[in-house]
Amino acid sequence: MVLNRASVSTKEPLKNHLLEKRRKGQQKQQQRVGVEEDALSADSHCEPLLRGIFQIGKKSHDVELTTSRITWTPIQPEDPTVKKLQGDFVDLTDVFAVKVKRRRSVGQKSGGTLLGITVFVGKRKGAKLKDHAVHLNNLSADHCEIWFKHLKDILNGFQNRPKSLKVFINPSSHKKEAYQVYVDQVAPLFKLADIQTDVTVTERKGHAVSVLKECSLEEYDGVVCVGGDGSVAEVAHGLLLRAQMDAGRDTDSIFMPVQAALPLGVIPAGSTDAVACSVHGIRHPVTAALHIIMGHKQAVDVCSVSSVGRLMRFCFSVMFGFGGRTLAAAEKLHWIPNTQRRELAFISSLTHLKPEDCELSFIASSGAAVDQTEWVASLFAEDGPWQTRRGLYLSISIMSIPCLCSMAPRGLAPFTRLNNSSMALVAVGNASRSEFIKHLKRYSSTNNQFSFSFVETQCVRAVRLRPRSHCGWTDETSEENEESDTKNAPIISTEGTYPWNIDGELLEVPGEVLIRVHPRILTLFGSDVEEAEEKPTKCSCI
Template sequence: MFESHRTSINVLNAWSESQEELHETQPVSPRGTRKCVKTKKKRRKQQRGEKRSVSAPQLCTEDAFPANGDPKEAKYRPDEPIVRGIFQIGKKSHDVVLTATRVTWTSIQPESPTADRDVKKQEEYVELKDVFAVKVKRRRSAGQQMGGTLLGITLFQCKRKGLKLKDHAIHLNNLSVDHCEIWFKTLKEILNGFKNRPKSLKVFVNPTSHKKEAYKIYLDEVAPLFKLADIQADVTITERKGHALSILKECSLEDYDGVVCVGGDGSVAEVAHGLLLRAQMDAGRDTDSIFTPVQAALPLGIIPAGSTDVVACSVHGKRHAVTAAMHIIMGHRQPVDMCSFSSMGRLVKFGFSAMFGFGGRMLALAERHRWMPPSQRREFALIKTLANLKPEECELSFITSRGTEEQTKAEPNRDGGDICVDDSWQTRQGLYLNVSIMAIPCLCSMAPRGLAPNTRLSNGSMALIAVGNTSRSEFIKHLKRYSSTNNQFSFSFIETHTVKAVRLRSRSQGSWADEEENEECDSKNTPIISSEGTHPWNIDGDLVEVPSELLVRVHPQLLTLFGADMEEADESPVKCSCI
């Protein structure tokens, strides 16, 4: 069938020894192989002398597949057969047809006098947009490194099951070298037309994340998939806090199609901040004044390997490393809003969320007891902060967002005045136990509906949640509702707004660290929050010292993540045992 497409012996040998191989050490049933060859010969006899219904097999050229990777815009019609042949799939022989958009196979059933010719043959297919790799399949003996018996080719498909993504292999068995070569080259040409799929990635792995399992997760679950998809990964195992940030400031980003972070929310926040800071540096933006930031040059992929992974859950809907890796491999992209945090006219950092009051105090206390195991440290900080629950006297100003697509108009202003043109600030003064500002839903296992369920990934706004002064018991009721189906904001002391800018001024005198020093004179560590007149903020799980005022602005679609917008995470509610 493919005699006109035979190539020279040298080309065939080079193709046979290529790296695009899938090794199989277990033998395939000889009976099944003979059946496939016999059926193929029978079909050739039936077609002898008849005009073929499809054009001769041909390799796809670059003109056939445009730069955007959309096969529908190619010179081939989506339903036009490009290559056709017979393969053994499972235990049966199939007539397989390749078009610009899919691979379709139909079981070959020999006719018999009693067969019902009107029965439609069962047809199966796989969309090429869901295929991320094609490999040559060989059988090798134990210890054999090269060569081996050709078995056929294997397609690797990205399959969805609920919120999870997983890889699925489709084996097309055929012993003909010529036959498999044409199919392999044609499929590779089509798959290379999907330009959104990365081929080179910069990977940062935080080896200390959660239970120090991040690097093992990457090696066992992510790296094999990257290798299967022919993705070159430049891996850096971070050695200290700020290591990834320093590399992103200096490395050549032109060599990569994306950046990947394997770790928890703190690692993700550092890499995201590094990408955006590098973008401002390349654009010559002055971050010492209020400015309009530019978008990051590369998308960011997040492999969840932390304790809560709220950013990964918000984007993928699931804490699942394989799902995150498949989103990266398939090139799925989701723009997300981010915040800029500024104080005294200078940029503090970029981030997704922030908490002041209870959230900041709890994180500061946990950081002072890093000698404890992580889970024990978190529970200790939570219980002690609840025991010493105190409100903060604040002046809270904000600008409401009137539309989901409305963007903040900014102008430089060094004196800290209004930054939004034609908008008015609303101001509240009083005692607050906690103030949360979030640009994403912040889904996690303990808050399956999200810490900020009324916001989305890219609606151009932030959720402002201000918890006023109340009793300890009422505040605990509010916290417990995050893990239930009840509305956690249906309390008289809670105020929520959809905003695009927030300014918070703390009127509390002195430093909270001084209070803690007086209460814990026997502390094993020196307090981290020790600067006079500063207050602890929890920005994406990172403790940040901020003077009396912090300005938060949302910037629509400032960063692109590998993933998809999930409305709800498929996580069962997990209640915190210490509340």
């Protein structure tokens, strides 16, 4: 089947996504109002566990503790002529720590004058979570001890919250700030929440995978990665690989993977942080840390990439063509600082822009549940549900999550979700350099980046990509190629492999690649978000 680009509708998936997004937003608003009304109604009829007087700010307040919230109301004289002041409350699900508050002299590490108790709350503003302290001041030791004990018992009763975490820090990530981000912004919050941490500072590529293969995961309630998308992808791959090892799966065959044993927390400290943005809506280490502390979890779909029947990688995104060649060019400029290296590689790839001659096959996603045994069998059936395109492609991208980031606030794949059991396939056919640049520029704008005749989008369950010029790739351009027609001359290589950008890591593969989606086999700390609350960043190269 030959691709007829003029007949391909690229607007429909995005249009449907925007309509679905609007509908979900209305539903969430209605649910939020309903939940708040129900909570207020239930709380008003709930017998308080404790009631006492505390000073909050400069005023005395009547404070009540129920099983679901802390409520405080200013104490006022009963005077009908005086306007009654409104109280406030915090839901206990938003409280992540409680501490006894004392005044200590310089150098004093224990004891001190009792001042009251402090409740630490994760306060939401848009997608951002910030730690906020509510000081309940009372000088009575017995009074504070009773309140402290009750609050601790309630917080300890939240079973979804982690008590022990395995932390991986990539010190080389982006501007080499990951370790400092963890020490300054994340570790103090974990300590406040009484979370035990076992920290590994990675020393080389693959270090995290090696540790995850051998360590005793039963000791932990979750794994945390501090770094960029490449670091996150490595830890996610390690977690899933360990799960397959424990389940006795043969990764040298086409198999159905089992779910990872532990949830993964992502602390953004990279240059793009698409995974963090997709589950937090923002690149904000404190927000990520508070999602972890409060046990907010979101199941996500993951891709597997196989070649010749052997598993190469679990991942979130796969890029072939322009994305792969750009990363390959950047890898050759390793002595140049990251930002300049990426820009130079980007410009080089645009300068030598050439299409790949490919056979692209995919199985479209129906949205219905699929029997896993039948699903694997259909991959090899001669009359299986594969649809095939043959032609020249500038870029082919497959993503199991939206990949939100500052460069693409609506996502590289805005028509997929974190766990809709499908992948987004974006196939950019042959086009002029100027048209391709227009397509790239639209990712950071409000215009539809897929509304070009040479761009095809599909929601798929599997993709099979077979380069038809079995010679691989090169980023050099011969005189003959320079003089030839850019729109028709495919990349020809002398090395026998093709560059693939898999979650920011370069893999070189000689032939056919099979990419499958595996629904909800990994759990991330975070929540489902529609759009990144990041200021759009335009590439300075185009």
